[in-house]
Amino acid sequence: MSFIDPALYWLIIGVMLFFLELALPGFVLFFFGLAAIITALVAWLTPIALAWQLGLFIVTSVVSLLTLRDLIQKNFFKPKHTQIDEEPDEDVIYAVPGERAVVGVTIVPPAEGRINYSGTSWRASADEVIEEGEIVAVVRQKNLVIHVEKI
Template sequence: MSLIDFSPILLWFLAGVFFLALELLLPGLIVFFFGLGAWCTALILSLLPLTLANQLLVFLISSLIFLVLLRSFVKKIFLGHTLEVDAMAPGAPIEGTGEVIEDIVPPAVGKIKYGGSFWRARADQPLTKGTVVRILEKKNLTVKVGPLTAEGEE
């Protein structure tokens, strides 16, 4: 059985599967729309008899339409979104509290939990595990902390 003996509908469908599988290997979310265009061509070919030139034209036009209309929408779904502001970025206001999870005994550093993450922390005075601290300063990946008093002041 040769390639010519296969149904053109089946060939377009398999081309769509090939393009969708190829998208897993290539970045950019472009080949995905060629897969949709191939499937669209297979669907139209199952309804209407078309010459090879017309099949290629349907493939090209439908792929471009899918690309233009759906790319930004599909990209948001599959690629997600990124957080625009890092809470601990340089220049960001430093405010908030954390909890000591590893004793801080100066000059050595300990660890705190702050903003859902764990940070290396240093302090001017010893702080034990479980102490609630205020973030005073950030330098690279280490934060300087101080204890909170009952009034919330150091």
């Protein structure tokens, strides 16, 4: 009876872990796959017992995970969120208090209406009823709603 070389098992496990990394989040399985491939190379080049192969796999996994993960993530992956102290994107429009706008849909508090401001129709709120067509001043912006007042 013939057994397949253990190096081939390690190679198959390593490739499977690489493919699993593509499907699962976290960027951890890559390092286990790397350790399995390193173990496959060592097992192919030298006659080493299975216990030593497992030990090599565990040590290589832990060392590569702890030393390479942050380095690779910093160099190859963009951050998913921005820091608070970063400059805002240039395409974000902020309403400037005091600027004027025209009411497009009557604002009847507490319901919102719409205003035409900076070439765009915005949701708007006010403390009093403001009719369509009136000119208003921007007071503040909260998310995508601009609070206005009569001039």
